[in-house]
């Protein structure tokens with residue numbers, strides 16, 4: 062399929078098979094025409110919504126002369142985009158394949174005879190790591206000519222070498238300026254594409270076998286989506302991740318509390334580096350109406366209404382405020398949505414600035430990512446409620462004050478009902494943020510109650526132009542909104558202003574109305590929350606609050622490893638990995654993780670004998686931080702099935718969490734490094750997992766054997782080979798001298814004589830099982846397929862004809878696997 066030398070006829074056929082979704086003209090009548098002839102693949106969806114058009118025209122999110130182009134773009138399918146995982150072993154190979162193979166083979170001939178680029182790196186993404194094609198995902202699936210490229214994307218995505226992700230969704234993590242040692246909180250993380258990106262960033266420059274100093278704590282309220290996130294991030298094989306399941310607006314504080322340590326199992330917590338869980342970077346990619354994804358999810362056209370954004374504003378403010386309180390001084394927080402609605406964007410940013418006052422600044426990022434086309438944030442907008450346009454809170458009818466709050470308006474100014482209200486009497490302003498009167502920022506614009514209110518259209522005096530708006534037609538993408546905050550000092554004690562539905566009384570108190578299950582974010586930080594004006598301090602969470610929050614949460618299926626495990630186990634002899642904690646639950650015993658019922662526990666693995674046996678069997682070097690870094694998820698230590706490895710950073714957070722009374726409800730943590738095997742003849746019952754091997758390999762001195770390219774290929778192809786059938790006598794001899802049990806087979810690319818194990822970034826290795834008479838591969842089919850393809854590529858470069866003879870066999874094997882998948 063495909064290939065560099067594709068003929069002209071093929072190219073024309075290819076051109077006819079796809080829509081021309083990269084060419085736009087500026088002629089408006091043409092646009093109208095285009096819109097009427099909505100492209101065929103979208104016929105099943107209505108791609109119009111008059112309320113949408115009326116709303117955004119009125120909000121002025123693009124100038125009137127661009128409206129046609131904007132709508133045309135929204136009504137066309139989104140080009141597919143993907144990111145190369147820079148921490149993957151073969152990311153340079155993937156880059157080379159895209160540049161040297163697909164970029165050329167997918168080129169299309171333009172109408173004027175010129176070549177049109179079909180895939181290209183996104184110019185604003187560093188190091189050519191992100192790519193965009195001119196085909197939509199649907200076209201990739203359906204178009205025969207794109208089949209080879211599509212198969213490539215699918216395979217690399219599953220393995221974790223690339224992540225298919227909408228281009229603009231890659232932007233927020235870039236604005237976080239992540240460093241390898243950062244502690245990062247991803248507050249609304251599922252399904253996890255940005256979490257994956259954040260992990261890539263902290264792992265980017267890590268040497269093989271080294272663990273970066275930072276960590277990512279990825280949180281989501283939705284259990285099912287949390288499971289997706291865990292599945293997604295498993296492809297990363299990282300020891301630096303914790304996944305939690307909380308409402309972000311109530312994300313717990315973890316404060317060192319020595320009293321919790323009493324009576325619990327002994328922990329190595331004498332010297333904790335941290336005594337409070339705060340983060341260097343916080344990502345608030347909040348739930349939103351999502352109309353920036355219309356090109357990818359056209360069903361939103363049908364569902365869209367202005368109320369969607371209004372309904373989310375309060376929650377978005379709460380989540381962002383909680384994020385801000387968990388951010389370290391000097392840290393950066395990114396607030397983002399895939400919505401175009403100013404109520405979910407600028408209005409939220411303005412409210413954060415008003416609440417945080419001079420503790421926080423909105424960062425001007427105009428010189429960052431210079432190639433990214435963006436527009437400044439809006440300073441003026443209106444609120445639409447029940448079809449009515451409102452320019453200030455004074456216009457909100459009493460009966461609607463539960464739904465429309467002052468913070469939604471550019472000034473953020475609320476009003477109290479003055480005597481005589483209802484018959485057109487004057488209204489006076491309420492203090493917005495008493496202790497943060499910062500006229501430069503436009504904060505605390507408290508008007509003299511005697512001054513008559515001017516009901517002119519409001520404009521914010523906050524520097525909202527620093528926000529980043531990405532509109533679809535600037536670079537043929539989805540729409541996104543991003544705001545970057547810098548925390549300058551601890552959050553001040555401020556007059557708290559409610560943002561949830563409610564009503565101001567004439568005494569200035571706020572009567573909360575129904576906003577079920579959503580407390581004000583600052584509730585976590587104040588002693589009493591029932592009226593405006595409570596004291597706000599830095600993050601402290603009352604334990605009782607957490608218990609209360611936890612009560613009605615659904616039990617979490619913490620063992621999300623099972624999706625992948627089920628695949629893996631098909632090829633792994635004697636594995637008892639299925640007997641996970643969910644089976645224990647099946648027998649009627651509900652696991653508990655501290656205070657969290659239905660969640661598998663987190664325990665440091667302190668079985669000295671077992672840990673010592675693992676260490677001795679694989680000859681794990683003293684220099685490798687091992688003891689104290691192992692975690693199990695089963696309270697019955699005698700039945701440990703999986704052992705997870707955690708980085709120093711994650712270890713610290715876990716230890717702090719224990720000392721804080723297990724505030725965090727942890728769904729997944731660390732890297733699965735060992736798994737128990739049933740084979741009793743093995744000296745060590747724990748095998749090294751495929752995901753654990755790359756990290757451990759540079760640190761083990763035993764159970765390693767080097768294989769020639771031919772023997773390595775044979776192993777992958779036949780899965781199990783008797784000692785006598787290996788071609789290389791040295792390998793045969795060395796393999797037969799290994800102890801029974803798990804071993805690592807390393808590809809000796811150059812057939813060198815190696816006395817010492819040598820591991821670098823290009824080392825290819827697989828986990829195997831040394832049985833009585835044979836060696837058996839313990840790798841899932843998908844990885845086998847990828848490895849076979851890489852070896853094929855390597856053989857292509859090699860001039861040894863005896864190796865080349867095997868090429869067709871390998872290709873056939875790889876094809877067989879693709880088809881079976």
Ligand SMILES: C[S@@+](CC[C@H](N)C(=O)[O-])C[C@H]1O[C@@H](n2cnc3c(N)ncnc32)[C@H](O)[C@@H]1O
Nearest residue numbers: 249250251252253254255282283308309346348
């Ligand atoms: C825009 S999506 C996040 C996308 C994600 N950051 C990514 O890049 O893959 C919003 C997420 O917020 C979650 N969510 C909704 N309400 C939440 C809350 N109160 N606390 C935490 N997460 C919430 C949803 O389950 C959803 O997964």
